[in-house]
Amino acid sequence: MVLFRLKRKFGDRSEWKRILDRTYVQTYMEAPEFKGHITLLHLKKVAAPLTVRYDDLHVCLADDGYFWLQHFPANEKYSVTTMFDDKGEIVQWYIDICYQIGFDQVPWLDDLYLDLIVFPSGKIIQKDRDELDEALSQGIINEVLYKQAWDEANCILNLIQIDNFHLLHHSARHKKMLEEKMLSI
Numbered sequence: 001m002v003l004f005r006l007k008r009k010f011g012d013r014s015e016w017k018r019i020l021d022r023t024y025v026q027t028y029m030e031a032p033e034f035k036g037h038i039t040l041l042h043l044k045k046v047a048a049p050l051t052v053r054y055d056d057l058h059v060c061l062a063d064d065g066y067f068w069l070q071h072f073p074a075n076e077k078y079s080v081t082t083m084f085d086d087k088g089e090i091v092q093w094y095i096d097i098c099y100q101i102g103f104d105q106v107p108w109l110d111d112l113y114l115d116l117i118v119f120p121s122g123k124i125i126q127k128d129r130d131e132l133d134e135a136l137s138q139g140i141i142n143e144v145l146y147k148q149a150w151d152e153a154n155c156i157l158n159l160i161q162i163d164n165f166h167l168l169h170h171s172a173r174h175k176k177m178l179e180e181k182m183l184s185i
Contacts, residue, residue, distance in 0.1 A: 005140050006099055006110040009079075011039035011070050014106075018062065021045035025182045026106060033170050036073040037107035040178035043068070054117065054125050059091060066091075069175045071167055072107040077152045079109045082171040093118040093168055095156060097149045112141070112149040116156060118168065124160060126153065 012024050021044040028037050043066045050062035062068075065086030072079050077098055083091040095116040098109040113132040117125040132149055135141045141149075159165035 006112065009096070009109050009111055011037065011041075011072065011107040013041055013068070018047050018050065019043055019045075020047055023182055023185070025178050025185065027178065027181065029174075033166060034071065034073065034174070036071060036076070036101070037103060038072070038174055038178060039068075039070045039107060040175060040182060041068045041070075042066075042182065060085070061091060067175060067179075069171055069178065070107075071174070072101045072103075072109065073167070074101075076101065077112075077148065078156060080167050080171075082168075082175070084175060090120050090171060092120075093171070097152050097156075099145060099148070112145060112152075114149045114153045116153060116160070118160060124157065126157070 011026060013019065019041075023042040023044060024039065026037060026039040029035065043062055043064065045064055046062055049060055051058055051060045053059075061083050063086065067084040067088075069082040069084065070079060077100075079096045079098055079101060081094040081096070083094065085091050095118070096109060097112045097114040097116075099112050101107065101109050113128050113135055115127040117127055132141075132146065136143070136146045156165060160168070
């Protein structure tokens with residue numbers, strides 16, 4: 001049991017007030033390419049678009065009609081959120097490095113601060129290393145969790161660079177599968 005104060009993120013993003021109208025589905029999948037929970041959130045209507053800046057790049061992550069697909073792989077220390085625009089194009093993959101993944105009616109993760117962002121162009125950004133350092137210095141995490149976060153991020157980064165992080169290749173198909181489930185609701 002962890003005695004640290006890690007931020008817990010839920011797959012349904014129910015706490016996110018920006019979303020005014022939504023549809024949400026989730027499933028558990030056990031297949032050769034993936035084992036774990038997958039969620040799909042359709043942002044039908046948002047209060048305001050969410051645009052972020054990465055260096056000289058401005059990226060809209062949430063707007064009316066966008067979809068967020070999130071993979072919560074079983075027995076792993078990461079989660080992948082694929083953001084799709086209103087035309088169904090992938091905007092980015094956001095990889096949260098986490099302490100653990102769990103399930104309590106909806107899947108969740110305990111965030112370990114460090115993130116990787118992958119763009120369809122192949123560009124990769126490492127994000128929040130300062131937050132990870134600060135969490136260590138403030139005693140929110142210990143050296144073991146700090147090292148775990150870096151080890152996991154470096155492993156995933158290496159897999160992405162050799163095109164061997166296969167989950168990125170399944171996003172569009174898994175989104176389609178969950179959209180069909182969404183239509184049957």
